[in-house]
Amino acid sequence: MSEQPVATPLDVVPRSATPRSPATRDLGMSAKLLFPTREIAEQYYLPLIYTACRTCYSELRPEEIFARAAEGRVAPEKQQDLVRKVIESGHGSTIEHIVFTFAISGVTRTLSHQLVRHRAGLAFDQQSQRYVNYKRPAYMVPGTIQDAPQELRERYVAEMDESLAFYSELLEAGVPGEDARFVMPNATRTNLVMTTNLRALIHMSGLRLCTMAQWEIRRLFQLIRHEVFGVSPFLGSFLAPKCVPLGYCDEDRNRDEHCPIRPHKDNVLAAWAEKKAVAKAAGRELPTL
Ligand SMILES: Cc1cc2nc3c(=O)[nH]c(=O)nc-3n(C[C@H](O)[C@H](O)[C@H](O)COP(=O)(O)OP(=O)(O)OC[C@H]3O[C@@H](n4cnc5c(N)ncnc54)[C@H](O)[C@@H]3O)c2cc1C
Structure with a gap:
């Protein structure tokens, strides 16, 4: 009897295949929009950007332009039309006046390391592996490893559990958290708060919604886009892989x-x-x- 070829994780997703959306799996991570609420976004965000755009071409004072926009004396469709043209022309400072704050939970340190590479127009605060002595650190199992042969999958889980059990042993032995964390794997989950202006968010989404981006951060930006759509479908429509506007x-x-x-x-x-x-x-x- 001939032996069946053993499936490897790489067989699951050939590199040349059309990249799959990471949305097909529950990765146990979340991104929740803390600010703005839908009411705030509807009342202020479009008028604020409109005001920034119109101020450049108007004799009116910015507060007069804002009042006209916020009170509906300028039709929202007209405001959107100008804002869309200005965004598409790359006049980015106009969209730096509004911010979005996200609670990001359950992502891995692999993801957070990529996320904080973005510098312009952003603020991050991340759960500290120095100050938090974890009772039970959580970790992620990537899809390719979930789908891998059972032996490989079990070995991965065992390795993670062993590293994290050793972490707890080190803490119990009096080793400070800032040193015990050295045994934590990249798969360890973490939480952070991210505030970003709209310009930075569009830029990051362009890079991270791209199918060439790593699946976990791509999934994060899918969740982020969903949240922004929830408060403003108009602004959410600008969050797209960079090839779309290009x-x-x-x-x-x-x-x-x-x-x-x-x-x-x-x-x-x-x-x-x-x-x-x-x-x-x-x-x-x-x-x-
Ligand atoms: C698919 C993918 C693969 C990647 N692979 C790697 C990798 O293998 N290794 C690695 O190290 N990184 C990697 N990165 C990270 C990448 O190199 C950037 O560091 C990251 O995407 C941050 O983007 P950004 O430089 O546009 O910075 P942001 O902070 O998002 O900046 C936004 C924009 O502001 C401007 N800007 C910001 N700071 C400055 C500055 N100091 N001077 C001038 N202009 C500035 C630039 O126009 C920049 O594009 C990867 C990113 C992606 C999306």
Whole structure:
């Protein structure tokens, strides 16, 4: 009898496949919008951005523009129209006037390390592994390991449990938390509060909703987008993978277009070169890029 090939975790998600959404699994993490409420977002956020935009082109004082917008004397559709045009033109300071505060829980230290790489327009406060002496640190099992052969999965769980049991032993032996934490794995869960202005949030979402982003942080930004939609569908609509506003994909790892959301820029430029050559052959010159 021939032996069946043993499935490895990498067999589960081939690199060339269309990336799956991490939303198909419950990863035990959450992102809740603490501020603003829907009422605050509806009452202030669009008028605030509108005021920032209009102030640049108006003789009126900002407080007069704000009053007209907030009291509905400027139709919300008109406000949205201007704000959309300004955002799409990249005039980013106008959307730095509003902020969103999220309670982020149950994410791993792997994720938080990636998240805090973002610097501009953000504030983070994270649960300290120095000051918190965990009674039972929690950890995450990635989907590929959940789907892996039983032996591998059990070994992963055993390794995590052993590391975290050793952590507790170190604490009991009097080792301070700031040193005992050295045995904690990257899979250890953590909580943080993140406040971000809208410009930074759109920028981060562009990078982290991209299918090239790591699955856990991608899932976080799906949850974040869901929360923002809950208070403002208009503002939530700007949270998208960066290729959506760009119109093309600029990710080196997607030159084969295995993610089909937008064409890769190489192919866009090749199509443009072809169009130019056809135009030239017909005696017309197209503008140079
Ligand atoms: C898919 C993916 C893979 C990654 N892989 C790695 C990796 O392997 N190793 C690694 O180390 N990192 C990696 N990163 C992190 C990445 O390099 C950035 O550090 C991170 O995404 C933060 O983005 P940002 O630089 O746009 O910073 P943000 O703080 O979000 O800044 C927003 C924008 O503000 C401007 N800005 C901010 N700070 C400055 C400044 N000091 N000077 C000038 N302009 C500034 C820039 O225009 C910047 O784009 C990865 C990120 C992604 C999305």
